[in-house]
Amino acid sequence: MKYFLFITIIILSFSNVSGQRKRTEIQTKSSLAIRYYNAKDYEKAIPLLQEIYKITKSGTYFKYYLNCLVQTKQFARAENEIQKEIKKQRTPKPELYIHWGYILKVQGRTDEAYAKYREAIDKTQNSKGQYLVTASNFLNWTEYEYARQTYLKGRENLAGEQFSYELARTYLYLRDFDNMMEEYLNLLRTDVKQLSRVQSTLSSAMRLDIDNELRDKFRRQTLKRIQAEPQVIGYNRLLIWFFLQEKKFSSALRQSVALDRRTGEESPQIVQLGNMALKNKKYDDAKKAFDYLMEKGETSPYYRQAFSLKIHTSYLQYITEFSDDTEKGEKLAVEFKQGLEFLGFSPVTLNMIQEYAHLLAFYLNETDEAIEIINRGLKIPRLKSLELGRLKAEMADIYVYANDPWEATLISSQVILLNKKNTLGDEVKLKKAKLGYYLGNFSWAKAQLDVLKASTSKLTANDAMELSLLIGNNLNLDTTAIPLQMFARADLLFFQNHDSLALATLDSISELYPYHTLIDNILFRKAKIEISQKNYTKAAEYLEQIVTDFSYELLADDALFMLAELYNYNLGEQEKAKDLYKDMLTQHPGSVFIDESREKYRELRKIYPDKELEINKEDLFMEGIIEIDESN
16 A cells, blocks of 8 residues: 555656646747737747647637738638637537638628628527627627627527626727717616726726717716606716716716705715815815805714815915915914814814914914914824924924024924934925025035935925035036025025015026026026916916926926926816826926826826827727737
């Protein structure tokens, strides 16, 4: 018995080694074959694919093999291989007739080809899985009409199987948007859980909808369904999603409110809608969303969140659009005061405390009151070092605004000491270095900035590098540091919201030193000042001058991104903004703005598709719409 077991183990070991060698050989040949195939070196791929298919019997390799024969115009051989496979099988697979039909079609024998396609459909067994496989093989050869016929036959023969999702995709390939939308809406009528799947596919399709034909049909058919079948809330949710994709937040809110009055379950989505509007700087739409939630009363679980978000939205709108309107600022200060009285001073309201203090100091010139608010915040029990640091960093900024740099320096040092292991510490180090720069301590400031270039925060490292280079490039070129001192003074005035004085100082540099290397920096600062004064067209002129005349300078990517933001949010030219975000991706791939540019380019491309895109098989695959092999 022991001898028998020993012999058995030896045999199994040899068998395993042999099997592993065989698998390795198949993998090696397969990898080489696919490499030849993708390189379109079909002659070399043919024998390898034929050998692998004989071993594995994989339909995928057989299809690759046939395609190689087609590409090399060996049509008779391809047909012969298919006929041999059909004879081998007791019940030939329908896909063989599809392959055969495709080969006939390539030769121009369309009638014979279509006969084979119909034969494939007829031979498909009456099960959902088999209909899906047959249709998938038609899709692989881009025979969309026969894929459609396959699904329709399955719908006819299988009770309860509608194939709505599959048919919708097929209608997309056929550019039959009316029927595509009907199938998607039918799917939602029977199963609202399919909503995210429908949204994902429609989103990809709309990116390829160059002439907006699909969008128009979507609006018309969805609204028609909502009117005819108001009980199907999936239609409403789909329409809300569409409005959000189009950034039509007001329309999305109307639909959401109407739906909430029926279901009472839309509050989380309305919060999300308000935040999306806020992110896109549609402040009025965001406030309407939060107002609706507050109208539900203080007992609503979303009341306090909406209350806080509305004040935050009003603050961002004020500093963006109404910063020179003192009366509006005072009204906003009252809102902050009432908000803190209602919500209280706590870790949850730190952001509100910080924004309130900033409003008082920088826009209403109430620095003493702002410091008092910060001090009340610092007395909140059990604040973490990061939370204390945020409030103290704001206090340091207020002291800079109030022309008390020494107190600002002391407080900044305290924040840095408390936050050595997080990004806030580096951010405050940068502010401290900037304060030295404002005061003309250029060598000291540059030394601090050079250390901060290694910060883990990309934005901090980028800002440190830019300011360090600004000092280094302009301090050693002239026998006098006066131009840089004037420029630093202008930066301080701008930080203190003294825009007119800052602009006058920059103009003086241009007049006194017309050929100085600070010219592109002066243009950039002027653009920022014009933006703060809402002179967006003038700001765009300065930025375009940098992008055009100083594309080789360090500020080129900053200027390009800021220009894109202006066109996106302030000048109402989103399509131009989309092109500028795209330029950022191609011209400045190493920029800190690359991720944000990519995200916004993708968002805008949904509304303004690139003109060069055409709907073809490769596009559909790359967009994730169809699930077929890319190389076919």
